[in-house]
Amino acid sequence: MPTGVALRDPRRQLFAAAERVLLRAGPNALTSRAVTDEAGCAKGVLHRHFADFDDFLAALVLDRVARLEGQSAALLAAADTGRGTVVGNLADALTELFESIAVAVVGLVVSRDGLRARLRRTRPTGVPLLADAADMLAAYLAAERDRGRLGPDADVATLAPTLVGAGHLLFADREAAPPAPDEVRKVVAGVVAPALPPGEGGGSPV
CATH class of the missing domain: 1.10.10.60 (Homeodomain-like)
Structure with missing residues (x-):
């Protein structure tokens, strides 16, 4: 039955x-x-x-990756319009990313050999979701650099994965309370401060 x-x-x-x-x-x-x-x-x-459980899990991971498209579009719109500050926008982006299921999904990928092997068929490098988040932040940082809110020599290819790694560490403890907004902003400011033009602050986005 x-x-x-x-x-x-x-x-x-x-x-x-x-x-x-x-x-x-x-x-x-x-x-x-x-x-x-x-x-x-x-x-x-x-x-x-789904062909098997690893096929299901791979589809789950890629579904989460696809959801970054909306967040990426919002970040680029912030750069286009000059909304908020670079530090504030990045802190909000990392919080939105890691307060969701993202940390658990990364733990899933790391813990399952079969899932990683399945994902490698189409994504041979990087950790899915983390690598995509780094690409999203790199695109945003490049847009801000083009508009003068980052220095012209800002190394966005280094800044983006550094921010993702720092954000992941902040949110990775599932047993602890999420980090406070000020804590996230402090970490972001520490990473991007050398790339900000003189006088560029880290105030809250509007």
Whole structure:
């Protein structure tokens, strides 16, 4: 007899269930049974839509990567309009990124050899999500450099991954409270200060 409930959008609902398990219990608790139980559906539903569990996890990671497109567009719009400050915009971007499921997804990628191997087929270098976040910040920093809010010699290819690494360390402890906004801004300011033109402050975005 069939078990579970019918899903209107199986992929999306399975992804949402996996994210809840990840946030609640971490990568080690993420199994196909845990996902389908969380989604309230039969285990066979997952395997009707994905070749195997690593295929499902790879699709989950790439779905999170795709969601960076909206955040990247907002950052570039801030650069185009001169909204906020470079420090404030970067601090907000890192907070938005790492207060979400991103830290747990990175832990998932690091902890599962099969998932990393699956992702390497199309993404041979870098850690997915972290590498994409670095690309997003590099594009934003380059736009700010072009508009004069970063110095002309600002090395955005170094600044971007440095910011992502620092942000990941700040948010990586799942057991502790998230860092305070002032703490995030302090770290960002320390990284980008040498690239800011004289007199460029780190006030809050408007």
